[in-house]
Amino acid sequence: MNYQSEEEFLAAYDPSKFKLLSVTTDILILSISSEEVDNYRKTDRLHMSVLLVKRHDYPFKDKWCLPGGFVQYDEDLEDAPKRILREETNLQDIYLEQLYTFGDVNRDPRMRIISTSYMALIDKSKLNTSLSSDASWFDITWLEEGSKVTINFDNGSSSFAIKMRKDLKDHTTDRYQFYIEHNDDLAFDHPKVILAGLERLRNKVNYTDIVFNMMPEYFTLGELQQVYEVILNKKLLDPAFRRIIEPKVIKTDKMRTGGGHRPSVLFKYRNKD
Amino acid sequence: MNYQSEEEFLAAYDPSKFKLLSVTTDILILSISSEEVDNYRKTDRLHMSVLLVKRHDYPFKDKWCLPGGFVQYDEDLEDAPKRILREETNLQDIYLEQLYTFGDVNRDPRMRIISTSYMALIDKSKLNTSLSSDASWFDITWLEEGSKVTINFDNGSSSFAIKMRKDLKDHTTDRYQFYIEHNDDLAFDHPKVILAGLERLRNKVNYTDIVFNMMPEYFTLGELQQVYEVILNKKLLDPAFRRIIEPKVIKTDKMRTGGGHRPSVLFKYRNKD
DNA sequence: CTAATAGTGTCTATTAGACAGTATGTT
DNA sequence: AACATACTGTCTAATAGACACTATTAG
Numbered sequence: 001m002n003y004q005s006e007e008e009f010l011a012a013y014d015p016s017k018f019k020l021l022s023v024t025t026d027i028l029i030l031s032i033s034s035e036e037v038d039n040y041r042k043t044d045r046l047h048m049s050v051l052l053v054k055r056h057d058y059p060f061k062d063k064w065c066l067p068g069g070f071v072q073y074d075e076d077l078e079d080a081p082k083r084i085l086r087e088e089t090n091l092q093d094i095y096l097e098q099l100y101t102f103g104d105v106n107r108d109p110r111m112r113i114i115s116t117s118y119m120a121l122i123d124k125s126k127l128n129t130s131l132s133s134d135a136s137w138f139d140i141t142w143l144e145e146g147s148k149v150t151i152n153f154d155n156g157s158s159s160f161a162i163k164m165r166k167d168l169k170d171h172t173t174d175r176y177q178f179y180i181e182h183n184d185d186l187a188f189d190h191p192k193v194i195l196a197g198l199e200r201l202r203n204k205v206n207y208t209d210i211v212f213n214m215m216p217e218y219f220t221l222g223e224l225q226q227v228y229e230v231i232l233n234k235k236l237l238d239p240a241f242r243r244i245i246e247p248k249v250i251k252t253d254k255m256r257t258g259g260g261h262r263p264s265v266l267f268k269y270r271n272k273d
Numbered sequence: 274m275n276y277q278s279e280e281e282f283l284a285a286y287d288p289s290k291f292k293l294l295s296v297t298t299d300i301l302i303l304s305i306s307s308e309e310v311d312n313y314r315k316t317d318r319l320h321m322s323v324l325l326v327k328r329h330d331y332p333f334k335d336k337w338c339l340p341g342g343f344v345q346y347d348e349d350l351e352d353a354p355k356r357i358l359r360e361e362t363n364l365q366d367i368y369l370e371q372l373y374t375f376g377d378v379n380r381d382p383r384m385r386i387i388s389t390s391y392m393a394l395i396d397k398s399k400l401n402t403s404l405s406s407d408a409s410w411f412d413i414t415w416l417e418e419g420s421k422v423t424i425n426f427d428n429g430s431s432s433f434a435i436k437m438r439k440d441l442k443d444h445t446t447d448r449y450q451f452y453i454e455h456n457d458d459l460a461f462d463h464p465k466v467i468l469a470g471l472e473r474l475r476n477k478v479n480y481t482d483i484v485f486n487m488m489p490e491y492f493t494l495g496e497l498q499q500v501y502e503v504i505l506n507k508k509l510l511d512p513a514f515r516r517i518i519e520p521k522v523i524k525t526d527k528m529r530t531g532g533g534h535r536p537s538v539l540f541k542y543r544n545k546d
Numbered sequence: 547c548t549a550a551t552a553g554t555g556t557c558t559a560t561t562a563g564a565c566a567g568t569a570t571g572t573t
Numbered sequence: 574a575a576c577a578t579a580c581t582g583t584c585t586a587a588t589a590g591a592c593a594c595t596a597t598t599a600g
Contacts, residue, residue, distance in 0.1 A: 009590080015559055018589035019345075019346040020294060020295055021294070021295070021296060021344075021346060022293055022294075022538075023294060023296065039549090039550085040383055040599075040600075041549055041550045041598095041599075042551085043550085052553080071294075071376070071387070073294060073385055074290040075378065076378050077374065077375070077376025077377070077387055077437075078376070095553095098374065099369060100373040101371065102350070103296070103344070103350025103351070103389070104350065105348065105349050112347075114296050114344070114387075116374045116376070116387075124309075150596065155560085163571070165365065175590070185555095221552085221553085222551070222552070236550085236559075237589090237590065238554090239555085239590090239591085240588095240589060240590065240591085242553075243588090243589090244588095244589090247597085249589070257552075257598075257599095258598090259598075259599080260548085260549070260550060260599045260600065261550040261552075262551060262552045262553080263552080264380075264551075264553085265552085265553090274569090286594055312576095312577085312597095313572075313573075314572075314575095314577045315577070316577085317577070327580055355576085370580085381549085425554075457556095493579085494579085495578070495579070510562090510563065510564070511579085511581090512563090512565090512580085512581070513562065513563065513564090515581085517561095518572090530572090531573065532571075532572075532577075532578070533571070533575095533576070533577060534571055534572070534576070534579075535571050535578060535579045536571055536578095536579080537578075537580085538579085538580095547600105548600090549599100549600100550597105550599100551596100551598090552582090552597075553595080554593100554594080554595075555575095555593090555594080555595100556591100556592090556593090556594100557591085557593105558589100558590080558591080558592105559588100559589080559590075559591095560583090560588080560590090561586100561587080561588070561589085562586080563585080563587090564583100564584085564585080564586095565582105565583090565584090565585105566581105566584105567578105567580105567581080567582080567583100568579100568580080568581075568582095569578100569580075569581095569600090570577105570578090570579080571576105572575100573574105573575090573576095
């Protein structure tokens with residue numbers, strides 16, 4: 001067929017000749033949680049923390065999953081995670097980054113669903129409403145041994161672990177080839193999303209200011225260093241850390257006192273705008 | 274409603290209660306082209322090269338676009354670019370990496386379409402069939418001045434340029450915020466895909482072996498260095514380059530002779546498998 | 547005083563950048 | 574011989590890693 005104008009073509013265009021599908025979005029919401037230690041001298045121990053929601057429906061009834069939902073027909077793709085984030089946490093204007101789009105034919109037993117995952121980084125101190133009853137923050141720790149990755153989840157009342165293998169297989173694919181080897185508790189391919197997000201965060205932390213999205217307005221360099229250590233999953237040396245972080249922060253005249261030790265200066269993020 | 278079993282739930286599940294949409298894929302196919310220079314002494318000049326296809330239908334009739342197409346209902350997301358790549362170039366088992374998923378409501382005038390873009394890196398010497406008549410390789414060069422980016426396209430018989438602005442706007446988004454400021458020749462949001470791919474390639478080239486997907490089996494270090502220079506858009510110093518590349522390549526006993534100068538040793542990629 | 551974290555000075559090792567020099571083909 | 578590229582040696586600058594040391598609080 002040959003159309004004489006764009007208007008004519010669009011009028012004749014019939015979307016029903018392709019079999020349509022659904023697009024959803026899953027959001028990996030990360031923040032830093034702090035755990036008080038019994039010893040009055042010690043500082044709080046910081047953890048990486050992820051928001052999970054308990055499913056009430058099939059498929060994956062009673063399993064935990066990332067917050068998510070369908071992308072509406074008249075909604076920009078990136079507005080979907082923003083909307084869901086607002087519904088879930090009552091937060092707006094927070095850091096959001098697209099991670100990866102998963103689209104295996106059988107990833108959802110209901111129908112053909114392609115899902116674009118996002119990572120959101122939040123500062124827990126900005127949370128002003130309580131979570132809905134089916135949502136919960138899980139502290140996570142992870143261990144990498146060669147290509148085997150184990151991620152442990154703990155929300156205080158229950159805990160579980162997932163195991164994945166990460167390999168390149170051949171040189172025709174990039175690094176996002178994850179295989180879930182053990183998972184009894186998370187729905188869908190959400191373990192892959194979590195691992196993709198943790199890897200993205202770990203990579204970006206060294207060449208961006210991304211961490212400051214997880215920090216409160218005022219923080220000590222010890223706290224900031226601990227956040228870097230939690231993300232990178234390794235100890236850093238104090239002098240090196242301070243050298244590198246110095247240009248990114250502003251020293252204030254506030255102090256954090258009350259620990260059984262020398263008080264520390266509070267810093268702010270040096271915003272480049 | 275309350276279902277007693279997963280089977281019962283799935284049987285009752287009605288996909289039609291959500292308004293469905295289409296998912297397409299666009300592929301940024303990159304390779305290295307070489308241009309002979311009139312001076313018999315000089316080596317070939319290498320360029321980055323992208324495969325574009327001329328559109329014959331509305332929308333964007335007669336504009337150039339990236340090869341792409343609809344993701345089939347019963348096809349894994351990543352199989353769509355593989356299929357299109359095979360249709361377009363007759364190549365299989367080539368490097369393919371997901372770039373980004375674009376999904377603004379109005380990105381396609383026909384209907385709601387979300388598009389996942391991929392980047393493919395190929396070694397032109399492996400091409401065994403001629404391109405279809407509406408496809409053409411364009412050499413590209415690009416210039417960045419602050420947040421302004423200009424990309425020039427040239428396929429020998431025609432050339433054009435697109436201009437984009439790249440900025441962060443605020444700290445709630447990652448680096449993929451591109452605004453097209455001038456574009457008369459490329460369809461859809463394909464300028465964004467191209468810029469995203471060039472940036473991804475430039476970032477990855479320093480910490481992966483991704484370039485070797487674009488190299489023939491045997492190559493000189495001068496050629497390899499020129500490919501790095503084309504990707505990074507800057508000159509590199511010979512001794513530094515050789516130091517860094519040394520562990521990634523294997524010296525062979527073959528030589529490239531025939532230029533009006535000292536012959537150079539041919540190397541192979543040192544595959545870590 | 548003690549235990550704990552805060553913060554600094556400085557040496558060393560490693561890596562990146564720069565430049566000058568030598569080597570060897572073709573015409 | 575001349576030109577263009579191939580390839581190497583070595584100095585210097587910049588950065589990262591390591592460790593030892595001093596400072597300061599609550600209890």
